[in-house]
Amino acid sequence: MPERLVVIGADAAGMSCASQARRRRDQDDLVIVSFDRGNYTSFSACGIPYLIGGVVDELDDLVARPVEEHRRRGIEVHLRHEVTEIDLDRRRVVVRDLEDNSERAEGFDLLMVATGAVPVRPHLPGADAAGIFGVQTLDDARRILDALSARSPRRAVIVGGGYIGIEMAEAMLARGMEVTLVEQAAAPMSTLDPEMGAVVADAMRALGIEVRTEDAVVEFESADGWLSGVVTESARLPADVVILGIGDCPNVTVAEAAGIPLGDSGAIAVDRRMRTTIDGVWAAGDCAEKFHRVSRRGVAIPLGTHANKEGRVAGIDIGGGYETFPGVVGTAVSKVCDLEVARTGLKEAECRASGFEYVVATVDSKTRAGYFPGAADIKTKLIVERRTGRLLGAQIIGRENAAKRIDALAVALWNGMSVDEMYHMDLGYAPPFAPVWDPVLIAARRAWEQVERRA
Amino acid sequence: MPERLVVIGADAAGMSCASQARRRRDQDDLVIVSFDRGNYTSFSACGIPYLIGGVVDELDDLVARPVEEHRRRGIEVHLRHEVTEIDLDRRRVVVRDLEDNSERAEGFDLLMVATGAVPVRPHLPGADAAGIFGVQTLDDARRILDALSARSPRRAVIVGGGYIGIEMAEAMLARGMEVTLVEQAAAPMSTLDPEMGAVVADAMRALGIEVRTEDAVVEFESADGWLSGVVTESARLPADVVILGIGDCPNVTVAEAAGIPLGDSGAIAVDRRMRTTIDGVWAAGDCAEKFHRVSRRGVAIPLGTHANKEGRVAGIDIGGGYETFPGVVGTAVSKVCDLEVARTGLKEAECRASGFEYVVATVDSKTRAGYFPGAADIKTKLIVERRTGRLLGAQIIGRENAAKRIDALAVALWNGMSVDEMYHMDLGYAPPFAPVWDPVLIAARRAWEQVERRA
Numbered sequence: 001m002p003e004r005l006v007v008i009g010a011d012a013a014g015m016s017c018a019s020q021a022r023r024r025r026d027q028d029d030l031v032i033v034s035f036d037r038g039n040y041t042s043f044s045a046c047g048i049p050y051l052i053g054g055v056v057d058e059l060d061d062l063v064a065r066p067v068e069e070h071r072r073r074g075i076e077v078h079l080r081h082e083v084t085e086i087d088l089d090r091r092r093v094v095v096r097d098l099e100d101n102s103e104r105a106e107g108f109d110l111l112m113v114a115t116g117a118v119p120v121r122p123h124l125p126g127a128d129a130a131g132i133f134g135v136q137t138l139d140d141a142r143r144i145l146d147a148l149s150a151r152s153p154r155r156a157v158i159v160g161g162g163y164i165g166i167e168m169a170e171a172m173l174a175r176g177m178e179v180t181l182v183e184q185a186a187a188p189m190s191t192l193d194p195e196m197g198a199v200v201a202d203a204m205r206a207l208g209i210e211v212r213t214e215d216a217v218v219e220f221e222s223a224d225g226w227l228s229g230v231v232t233e234s235a236r237l238p239a240d241v242v243i244l245g246i247g248d249c250p251n252v253t254v255a256e257a258a259g260i261p262l263g264d265s266g267a268i269a270v271d272r273r274m275r276t277t278i279d280g281v282w283a284a285g286d287c288a289e290k291f292h293r294v295s296r297r298g299v300a301i302p303l304g305t306h307a308n309k310e311g312r313v314a315g316i317d318i319g320g321g322y323e324t325f326p327g328v329v330g331t332a333v334s335k336v337c338d339l340e341v342a343r344t345g346l347k348e349a350e351c352r353a354s355g356f357e358y359v360v361a362t363v364d365s366k367t368r369a370g371y372f373p374g375a376a377d378i379k380t381k382l383i384v385e386r387r388t389g390r391l392l393g394a395q396i397i398g399r400e401n402a403a404k405r406i407d408a409l410a411v412a413l414w415n416g417m418s419v420d421e422m423y424h425m426d427l428g429y430a431p432p433f434a435p436v437w438d439p440v441l442i443a444a445r446r447a448w449e450q451v452e453r454r455a
Numbered sequence: 456m457p458e459r460l461v462v463i464g465a466d467a468a469g470m471s472c473a474s475q476a477r478r479r480r481d482q483d484d485l486v487i488v489s490f491d492r493g494n495y496t497s498f499s500a501c502g503i504p505y506l507i508g509g510v511v512d513e514l515d516d517l518v519a520r521p522v523e524e525h526r527r528r529g530i531e532v533h534l535r536h537e538v539t540e541i542d543l544d545r546r547r548v549v550v551r552d553l554e555d556n557s558e559r560a561e562g563f564d565l566l567m568v569a570t571g572a573v574p575v576r577p578h579l580p581g582a583d584a585a586g587i588f589g590v591q592t593l594d595d596a597r598r599i600l601d602a603l604s605a606r607s608p609r610r611a612v613i614v615g616g617g618y619i620g621i622e623m624a625e626a627m628l629a630r631g632m633e634v635t636l637v638e639q640a641a642a643p644m645s646t647l648d649p650e651m652g653a654v655v656a657d658a659m660r661a662l663g664i665e666v667r668t669e670d671a672v673v674e675f676e677s678a679d680g681w682l683s684g685v686v687t688e689s690a691r692l693p694a695d696v697v698i699l700g701i702g703d704c705p706n707v708t709v710a711e712a713a714g715i716p717l718g719d720s721g722a723i724a725v726d727r728r729m730r731t732t733i734d735g736v737w738a739a740g741d742c743a744e745k746f747h748r749v750s751r752r753g754v755a756i757p758l759g760t761h762a763n764k765e766g767r768v769a770g771i772d773i774g775g776g777y778e779t780f781p782g783v784v785g786t787a788v789s790k791v792c793d794l795e796v797a798r799t800g801l802k803e804a805e806c807r808a809s810g811f812e813y814v815v816a817t818v819d820s821k822t823r824a825g826y827f828p829g830a831a832d833i834k835t836k837l838i839v840e841r842r843t844g845r846l847l848g849a850q851i852i853g854r855e856n857a858a859k860r861i862d863a864l865a866v867a868l869w870n871g872m873s874v875d876e877m878y879h880m881d882l883g884y885a886p887p888f889a890p891v892w893d894p895v896l897i898a899a900r901r902a903w904e905q906v907e908r909r910a
Contacts (some may be wrong), residue, residue: 305884333883428788
């Protein structure tokens with residue numbers, strides 16, 4: 001009698017897990033059944049802004065592996081099925097078929113929770129109006145595309161200036177709309193420090209986006225059954241479509257109700273093999289807590305690359321192998337049109353929250369030798385421990401492949417390097433690719449000068 | 456009575472040294488006198504192919520800091536002055552003024568040897584013909600530019616397929632010439648492994664460059680006082696201009712004659728503070744040996760970024776401060792048109808020479824999410840120690856900012872990472888910047904699979 005693995009969620013984490021488990025255990029040994037409330041498996045949520053902006057042509061392009069492919073490999077997948085309850089004592093889940101709202105129980109021996117994240121929705125008057133969209137799933141993407149083609153909206157208001165917010169601002173701009181972004185904080189991109197976020201805001205304004213900072217939505221207005229405007233603390237903004245980008249949180253409602261323990265971050269607590277504290281239950285992806293290697297705390301960071309890696313680790317464990325997930329350093333890259341934004345590690349506020357004393361160096365440089373055509377501006381900020389010079393975090397804003405330069409810093413951070421050693425690192429140099437002193441090296445040197453002065 | 460520092464060579468290493476020393480010791484304390492046989496200070500030799508190809512407009516654009524600027528800061532610079540002898544006993548150098556060939560002695564208390572590298576010139580019949588150019592100094596660049604405008608050559612033959620060779624092939628192509636590259640080895644780019652070099656060769660052929668591998672020049676032919684052809688082992692190639700790119704070697708003739716000890720690499724032996732074994736004598740830049748952190752051997756790697764860093768270290772030491780140069784990992788980036796090439800660490804032959812047993816993983820991937828427009832091919836090769844999985848070297852060939860991805864690998868190598876840990880590194884992910892599994896991570900994972908299998 002084979003064991004039965006139930007996988008809740010058929011996206012990156014769930015299907016990476018299922019694939020690995022299947023690769024290591026055949027169907028006589030392990031039955032794998034997955035439920036997902038959406039219509040798609042293994043899709044790239046990060047690609048949605050580019051689909052909506054018209055950069056990516058087809059919705060199906062964002063599906064890395066369609067449901068048929070999983071089924072062919074011996075993974076049973078039920079789409080439009082929502083798991084509404086996990087019963088750990090009876091080892092079963094309750095599943096609702098969203099087509100007919102029927103419910104049934106499905107037993108499991110092993111359980112993988114890959115329920116992802118859910119977008120935060122504002123509890124504001126009018127927030128349920130037609131024309132207000134989250135950006136989370138391909139079903140969301142389809143709804144937005146349908147609205148764009150059916151109604152040809154002219155004015156878009158983006159609520160929230162995080163990654164989704166700035167990427168959707170670009171998308172709406174590409175669609176020819178007037179775009180306004182409303183951000184509660186002093187600057188968009190709260191994953192950066194405020195003065196870096198302000199640089200992003202200025203660049204967005206230069207692109208023609210109205211960026212309203214320190215402003216908050218208080219109400220959504222409708223007319224004729226469709227959104228007509230957004231009322232903020234300081235203005236009434238006409239709007240034909242609203243995109244919500246105010247963040248998301250781990251989707252742990254069902255897991256929490258079942259008694260699967262959460263970490264301090266609010267995501268499901270897991271060990272290095274992605275095992276929850278409940279025997280035979282794993283969690284991975286946006287719903288699972290990640291160990292942050294710099295703060296040494298549990299964090300909830302929704303990101304496809306983590307979900308893929310974690311799901312794979314869980315699947316190897318379920319499959320009888322050994323693999324561990326070593327944690328994250330908080331690397332993220334994004335862009336608005338040609339402005340690229342990247343960060344890794346801790347920002348200043350996060351350093352303070354972790355008890356670090358730090359110094360900062362911010363350097364304006366170029367992406368190529370100064371005399372080389374196309375040399376673009378790049379601003380590099382490093383945050384380092386005041387006494388030791390150990391790198392704690394980095395932020396980059398620039399153009400022309402500035403963002404991926406964060407990787408060298410992410411690897412340095414991963415290894416706990418001090419800027420004292422970093423500024424002599426042997427990074428690639430040639431005039432089309434970097435100045436003779438790479439921006440990363442200059443920033444490290446400047447940061448070290450701060451450390452020496454204040455030690 | 457101030458001390459007197461003589462700096463031989465007024466390019467990157469020499470002037471970085473002089474600047475640092477001057478910053479820390481004023482003219483009452485230290486007189487700084489520099490001699491250089493060329494006409495320029497602090498220039499970017501790496502930029503010469505782009506000047507000749509017309510990408511960079513003016514020769515002066517390649518001068519990072521002109522002689523007047525150094526003089527204003529209290530550094531005495533004598534251009535067109537060649538140091539022909541170092542007398543360590545009498546603490547003086549013999550200097551020849553190249554304008555009038557007069558010689559004089561100049562005393563020193565402290566000596567900085569920053570004589571750079573000299574291009575290898577083939578000892579072949581006809582090798583002194585007009586129309587055959589090295590690419591080393593701005594004076595070389597001016598001679599080439601003069602020849603291009605005076606003679607409008609149609610056919611260029613590049614001898615040697617190293618960095619200079621491939622970059623000059625691009626430059627000559629940009630000038631509208633028919634370009635043939637002659638390379639003795641089985642593939643160009645001998646800093647890569649042969650099968651990676653073959654990929655470069657194919658890409659160069661696709662650009663319209665005739666790449667002749669396993670062929671060697673045996674003679675240069677002239678007519679009417681100018682180069683007319685190149686005779687190789689297998690063909691007679693008509694040519695109006697020849698570019699020599701067969702490498703360079705440390706320019707140590709004068710230092711060696713004076714008894715300043717060289718390392719096994721043939722470059723001047725230095726300690727971490729760039730001090731030679733002779734008291735009061737420093738060396739830095741292309742003429743100085745570098746410690747290779749992977750092979751743990753002394754190497755001669757001519758590269759502007761090393762020269763700048765080393766010169767600075769020497770200058771700080773001379774200035775009474777403390778700074779060390781921690782060595783190199785052999786990182787280099789280059790391009791031919793839009794094909795980018797990068798490497799770090801040891802190639803296979805170098806691993807063998809250092810006694811490493813290794814395994815290899817080569818991965819074909821994309822620079823962006825596969826569905827994202829502009830996703831370009833990128834080939835990533837990792838060489839890792841067979842038993843431990845420790846990274847030993849990496850090579851990347853690709854397009855669209857593929858090359859600088861070597862930096863993450865260079866930092867990993869710097870820290871002695873094993874691919875076991877590397878494939879979970881938190882590198883920047885978003886669809887415009889990388890697939891969900893970054894090529895570097897995939898390559899690391901594949902390499903680790905080799906290690907497990909063969910351990």
